[in-house]
Amino acid sequence: MNAPLYNTEILRLAASIPFGERLSAPDASVEKRSPVCGSRVTVDLVVDAAGKVSEVGMLVRACALGQASSSLMGAHVVGRSAAELAQARDQLTAWLAGERDAPPDWPGMEIFAPALPHRGRHASIRLAFEAAAEAAEQAGR
Template sequence: MPTALYNRDILRLAASIPHLGRLERAQASAEKRSPVCGSWVAVDVALDDEGRVAALGQEVKACALGQASAALMGAGVLGREPAELVEARDALSQYLAGARDEPGDWPGLEVFSEARAYKARHPSILLAFEAVAEAAAEAAR
């Protein structure tokens, strides 16, 4: 792998994942696994009375790219509505696939620009966003 894929920014993010650990009183949870590399993410959420994410817990067993994605997701998730999480997941997926030129409005996702060329890495990058979107949608029901 070229060093640009696992650059300093990716490695810093991977070492600074917020909201680690499972929530005791989660309203919903979701687990996602990448069949390609075995990366795994579990996410717990609790919503406030307005339907926004009030608490997040996550357990991450993933490569540096999956960890970096979980760090970015965790840093920006509080206060978001389930629909915003679906939008962020879809924008990131489209960005990685080359269907759009920018990753959407979620802060920091441009760090994955080098990973766009490595399709086998996309599932790991998407895990945290897929899990939080699923968990928040379930909690909102």
């Protein structure tokens, strides 16, 4: 696998993170940090009566891979349930760890295939999905 770790699509996503403002009254807010590189992602969520994400706010202070992952998560999080977010988080974790052959069932995740051999980068890629899954679970309680 000789694909560059930082390609044009990663950099494009990193520069176009949706929901780049924190919410003033979230149902839940979770911050996750990578102990390896110091990347940090905070996700604020509001969920509707059906338990689906209806509003999102994020503060992303991460490397390009963490920013790109936050961008993909944010682009497709509205309308998702806590269970769907937990599944995406778990699939991403398993794929990065080599325990799953296919990328997660989340649009665009195959873009991180060049990062698979770079274990030190995995935590940053997982941050947004970990924060969103935990926030959705908290909001649904």
